[in-house]
Every structure is written in C-alpha cells, then in structure tokens.
Amino acid sequence: MRKSTKIIGMSGVAMAAAMILFAVFGPLLIPHDAYEQSGPSFQPPSAGHWLGTNDMGQDILAELAVGARTSLFIGIATAVIATFIGGMIGVFSGYFGGWFETLMMRFIDVVLTLPFLPLMLVIAVYIGPGAFTQILVITLVMWAGKARQIRAQTLSIKGAGPVLAAKSMGAGHFYLFKKHILPGVFPLFIPQFVGAVNAAILLESSLSFLGMSDPLMKSWGSILYYANNRSAFLTEAWMWWIIPPGICIVLVVLAFSFIGYYLEEKVNPRLRAYVPARKRPKQDIVVREDLLEKNMVLRIDGMTVKYPKKGRYTPVVSDVSLYVNEGEVMGIVGESGSGKTTVASAIIQQLKEPARMEVEGIYFEGKDLQRFSDEEIRQVRGNQIGYIAQAAMNALNPVISIEKQLAEAVGAHYKLPAAELSRRIDEALLQVGLELKWRRAFPHQLSGGMRQRVVIAMALINRPKFVIADEPTTGLDVMVQVEILELLQKLQRELNLSMIFISHDLPAVLKITDRLAVMKYGYIVDGGASLELAEHSTHPYTRRLIDSIPLLTEKKQEAVVGR
Numbered sequence: 001m002r003k004s005t006k007i008i009g010m011s012g013v014a015m016a017a018a019m020i021l022f023a024v025f026g027p028l029l030i031p032h033d034a035y036e037q038s039g040p041s042f043q044p045p046s047a048g049h050w051l052g053t054n055d056m057g058q059d060i061l062a063e064l065a066v067g068a069r070t071s072l073f074i075g076i077a078t079a080v081i082a083t084f085i086g087g088m089i090g091v092f093s094g095y096f097g098g099w100f101e102t103l104m105m106r107f108i109d110v111v112l113t114l115p116f117l118p119l120m121l122v123i124a125v126y127i128g129p130g131a132f133t134q135i136l137v138i139t140l141v142m143w144a145g146k147a148r149q150i151r152a153q154t155l156s157i158k159g160a161g162p163v164l165a166a167k168s169m170g171a172g173h174f175y176l177f178k179k180h181i182l183p184g185v186f187p188l189f190i191p192q193f194v195g196a197v198n199a200a201i202l203l204e205s206s207l208s209f210l211g212m213s214d215p216l217m218k219s220w221g222s223i224l225y226y227a228n229n230r231s232a233f234l235t236e237a238w239m240w241w242i243i244p245p246g247i248c249i250v251l252v253v254l255a256f257s258f259i260g261y262y263l264e265e266k267v268n269p270r271l272r273a274y275v276p277a278r279k280r281p282k283q284d285i286v287v288r289e290d291l292l293e294k295n296m297v298l299r300i301d302g303m304t305v306k307y308p309k310k311g312r313y314t315p316v317v318s319d320v321s322l323y324v325n326e327g328e329v330m331g332i333v334g335e336s337g338s339g340k341t342t343v344a345s346a347i348i349q350q351l352k353e354p355a356r357m358e359v360e361g362i363y364f365e366g367k368d369l370q371r372f373s374d375e376e377i378r379q380v381r382g383n384q385i386g387y388i389a390q391a392a393m394n395a396l397n398p399v400i401s402i403e404k405q406l407a408e409a410v411g412a413h414y415k416l417p418a419a420e421l422s423r424r425i426d427e428a429l430l431q432v433g434l435e436l437k438w439r440r441a442f443p444h445q446l447s448g449g450m451r452q453r454v455v456i457a458m459a460l461i462n463r464p465k466f467v468i469a470d471e472p473t474t475g476l477d478v479m480v481q482v483e484i485l486e487l488l489q490k491l492q493r494e495l496n497l498s499m500i501f502i503s504h505d506l507p508a509v510l511k512i513t514d515r516l517a518v519m520k521y522g523y524i525v526d527g528g529a530s531l532e533l534a535e536h537s538t539h540p541y542t543r544r545l546i547d548s549i550p551l552l553t554e555k556k557q558e559a560v561v562g563r
C-alpha cells in the first residue's frame with residue numbers, strides 16, 4: 001500500500017476518533033448549566049457580545065458536544081442498518097436469483113424514485129419528528145443503493161471461475177457462501193458502510209437545517225437551523241454560531257472519507273498495487289554510430305528487473321544482454337515465468353511500478369530508449385516498434401468495429417486524410433489475409449485466428465521496421481497456430497522486419513527465428529544460431545526443451561530444422 005494512502009487513512013482515523021471522544025466525553029466535561037441553555041430556549045447575545053465572551057464560547061462548545069452525539073449516533077446507526085439490510089438483500093438476490101431477485105430489484109427501482117423530503121414529512125407526521133424518524137427515513141432511502149452494488153459484486157463472484165469450479169465439484173450453498181461469496185463481498189461492505197456514515201451525517205444535518213427534526217434535539221444541523229432563524233448569517237454571529245458546526249460537519253465527513261479511501265485501497269488489490277508512473281523528462285540523446293554500423297537495430301546491455309517479493313526487491317530478469325540485427329528474427333524461449341514478457345515490456349519502457357530496472361542501455365536504432373521522454377517513447381510504441389502483446393486478441397474492444405480499431409492505431413500517431421486512412425486499413429487487412437468484408441465486423445464475429453490476424457494488422461499498420469511478438473499463437477488450435485506462424489514468417493520476409501519472437505513453443509521458435517536466447521529463472525542460460533542450438537547445444541536445459549518436442553525422432557528433425 002502507498003505511504004500517502006496510509007497517512008490519509010491514519011489522519012481519517014485520528015479525526016474520527018477525536019470527534020467520537022468529543023461526542024462521548026465533551027458533554028461530561030462541560031459544566032451542566034452551559035448546555036442546559038442549548039436547545040430552542042437558547043438565546044444568543046447581541047452580536048457585539050460574541051467576541052471574547054468566554055461564557056458564550058463555552059455554550060457553543062456545549063452545543064457542539066451535545067450535537068456531536070446526535071449527528072454521530074444518527075450517522076453510525078443509519079449506516080449500520082442500511083448497510084446490513086442492503087448487504088443481505090444484495091447478497092441473497094445476487095446469489096439465488098429467481099423471483100426473489102426480480103421482486104427485490106423492482107422494489108429497489110421504486111425505492112430509488114421515492115422523493116426524500118416529502119417522505120420525511122409524511123413519516124414525521126405519523127410517528128413524530130426525532131432521531132428515530134430520521135434514522136428510519138435515511139435508511140429507507142439508503143439501503144437500496146447498497147443492495148444494488150452488493151448484488152452486482154455477488155453476481156460477478158458467482159460467475160467467476162473458482163465458484164464455478166467449486167460448484168462442478170458438488171459444493172453446497174453453505175460452502176460456497178462461506179468460502180467464496182462472503183469473503184468476496186465482505187470487503188465491499190466496509191467502504192459501503194463508511195460512505196453511508198458520511199451520507200447519513202450530511203442528510204441529518206440538511207434535514208435539521210431545514211427544520212425537519214425534533215426541535216428539542218440538538219445536532220449540528222439544528223445549531224445551523226437556529227443560527228439561520230436568528231439571522232446569524234446576516235450578523236457577526238455567524239463566526240461563532242455557523243463556522244464551528246460547519247467545521248465539525250466538514251471534519252467528520254472528511255474523516256470518514258479518508259477512512260473510506262484507505263479501506264477501499266486496502267481491500268482492492270488492483271488499487272493497492274497501483275503506483276503512478278514516474279514522469280520521464282526530456283534528455284539529450286546521443287546516437288551510437290557504432291551500433292548502426294554493425295546493423296544492430298536493437299541492443300540491450302546488462303538488464304536487470306526487480307519486483308518486490310515478501311518485502312524485498314527480487315530480480316525476475318538478471319543481467320540480460322542481447323541484440324537484434326536488421327532483418328533478423330531473434331527468439332526468446334523459456335518456461336512460464338522465466339522473464340520473457342518482462343524483457344519485452346522493458347524494451348518498450350512499459351514496465352509498471354513497482355518494477356525497478358537497472359540497465360546499461362536499451363539502444364533502438366542507436367538511441368538509448370531509457371533517455372526518451374514520455375512523448376518520445378509514445379511515438380516509438382506502435383509506430384517504430386510494433387508490439388503484438390500476449391493474448392492481445394482477447395483484448396480487442398468488443399464494441400468497436402475492426403476498421404475503427406485499426407483507425408485508432410493509426411490515429412495515435414498520424415493524422416491521415418480519410419481516403420488515405422481507408423486505403424491504409426484495406427492494405428493492413430489484406431496484408432494479414434483478411435478479406436475486406438470483415439472491415440465493419442466486431443471482434444466477436446471473428447474466429448480466434450482471424451482476431452489474431454487483426455492484432456497483427458494493428459501492429460503493422462504504421463509500418464514499423466521492428467516488431468515484438470509475445471506468444472502470438474497462444475490460445476489458438478494447432479492448425480491455426482501454424483497459419484499464424486507462416487503469416488508472420490511471410491510478413492517478416494516481405495517487409496524485411498527485424499523481430500523478437502517470444503514463445504515457450506520451441507518448434508515454433510526454431511521454425512521462425514535466426515538466433516535464439518534460452519531463458520530460465522530470469523537469466524539467459526543458452527543462446528546462439530537457432531539451428532545450431534537445436535542440433536548441437538549441450539546445455540542441459542536447452543537439451544531438455546528440444547528432447548521434449550513430442551514427435552517421432554525422424555519427424556522431430558524435420559519439424560525442428562525444416563523451414
């Protein structure tokens with residue numbers, strides 16, 4: 001968790017604790033007759049008496065302390081009841097569905113349309129104004145929203161893999177509730193509760209300010225009501241009569257908002273892991289002519305990437321150096337978790353916080369990408385370096401047509417006239433073997449292989465000379481894998497692309513690559529010309545990879561070296 005979030009959370013807790021202590025002990029410490037005066041009979045002195053009048057100051061303090069009890073009591077009690085009712089209805093309707101859910105959801109629709117103030121008036125007429133009327137009305141209005149959100153969370157947990165797997169193994173309702181639904185939903189209850197406290201305190205204050213509370217009940221809102229009735233807004237009295245309850249309301253709302261912010265990050269792993277990226281300043285860039293002379297399009301020198309694991313930064317990529325010459329295909333092969341994708345992300349400077357990279361240089365066309373500013377590196381990504389990300393075909397936007405997604409890939413870098421853009425889209429589709437009738441299709445209308453072709457078209461549409469393909473055949477059936485591989489090979493040759501091809505599928509890598517780096521535990525443990533390596537490597541890990549190719553021995557040779 002970020003330090004700033006912890007500080008915010010702790011200051012929220014401190015403010016809330018101070019307010020609660022003030023509410024509990026304040027009235028006990030202030031002389032009784034000071035707050036006896038509070039309430040409707042309370043008469044403020046003329047404006048001239050306000051400043052420097054100790055007695056009066058004490059009366060205001062007494063009012064605030066008594067008011068704190070009411071405001072906090074109503075806020076917390078309403079939040080407990082509304083969150084409990086909303087939570088139970090949300091969980092049960094989400095989990096069981098059927099008529100109960102339909103009934104509840106329609107009822108919630110009705111509740112959410114109820115006008116709050118008239119409802120308050122009607123109920124107050126019947127059962128009389130007071131704290132319990134306010135709790136009742138605010139709860140009536142508030143539980144419905146909570147129920148909706150918790151139902152949505154329950155539905156998403158109910159449809160998630162672990163629950164489906166447990167169901168298919170015959171797990172009963174009790175087990176599913178105990179092990180999956182409640183642990184998944186409960187974290188949502190906490191921020192919901194904190195938000196409800198805030199909303200209830202604000203609603204209570206607003207109602208009391210409008211005079212819709214018991215006139216004998218002192219709360220921060222009612223202090224403002226009396227202040228307003230006695231024209232405190234128009235005299236100097238506002239300083240002592242309006243500002244203090246105003247500050248109390250703001251402080252308590254801030255306190256619970258801070259706590260909510262902290263808890264939300266604590267219970268949500270995605271927020272917890274989020275660290276904003278550091279800004280990359282503009283720097284002078286020196287071109288390494290020696291690399292250009294050697295035709296090296298890319299060169300990485302001594303790259304180490306670390307992630308925090310159990311409180312310590314641990315390397316997941318260690319001292320990796322490699323290069324790619326113009327028109328060459330460099331393969332990176334290794335088991336899952338060996339660091340292949342990390343290397344690819346590091347090249348395009350897309351490692352996310354909290355990653356830490358130490359590297360002597362990542363030279364692309366002779367320039368160190370490490371020194372590129374945010375805008376400069378954005379211009380490289382998807383423009384000079386085409387990137388086919390792992391599982392990208394599943395990440396195509398389902399509600400945008402193929403042609404629009406291709407147009408967006410171009411639009412990120414160039415402003416082309418409509419006719420030229422259209423020509424570019426046609427060209428990209430035809431290049432990857434897709435008929436133009438698919439231009440207006442949406443991703444779900446295409447097969448996996450076709451979607452992968454679209455992803456390749458997106459990577460190539462800006463005509464990059466360098467392409468990184470990260471596991472481009474994952475998730476496709478064997479025949480389609482071969483087609484995609486052949487397509488990449490054809491495009492590489494036709495466009496003279498330099499390429500990094502990442503895979504754990506050794507036959508595929510050997511088929512398409514010129515040179516190979518074998519990674520294990522973040523290290524490059526073996527490397528060299530692909531065919532050479534396949535036939536003569538003596539490294540035990542490489543040998544194991546090659547020997548595990550599931551083909552008959554004679555065929556294996558053909559699959560490995562046949563190109």
Ligand SMILES: Nc1ncnc2c1ncn2[C@@H]1O[C@H](COP(=O)(O)OP(=O)(O)OP(=O)(O)O)[C@@H](O)[C@H]1O
Pocket residue numbers: 307308316334335336337338339340341342343352354390504
């Ligand atoms: N954001 C992250 N936070 C912590 N550790 C990470 C993060 N991203 C990657 N790692 C770790 O880095 C290591 C290398 O991951 P990487 O994705 O590069 O492996 P890979 O070889 O590409 O695996 P795969 O073939 O499964 O994609 C793994 O141990 C992974 O747990």
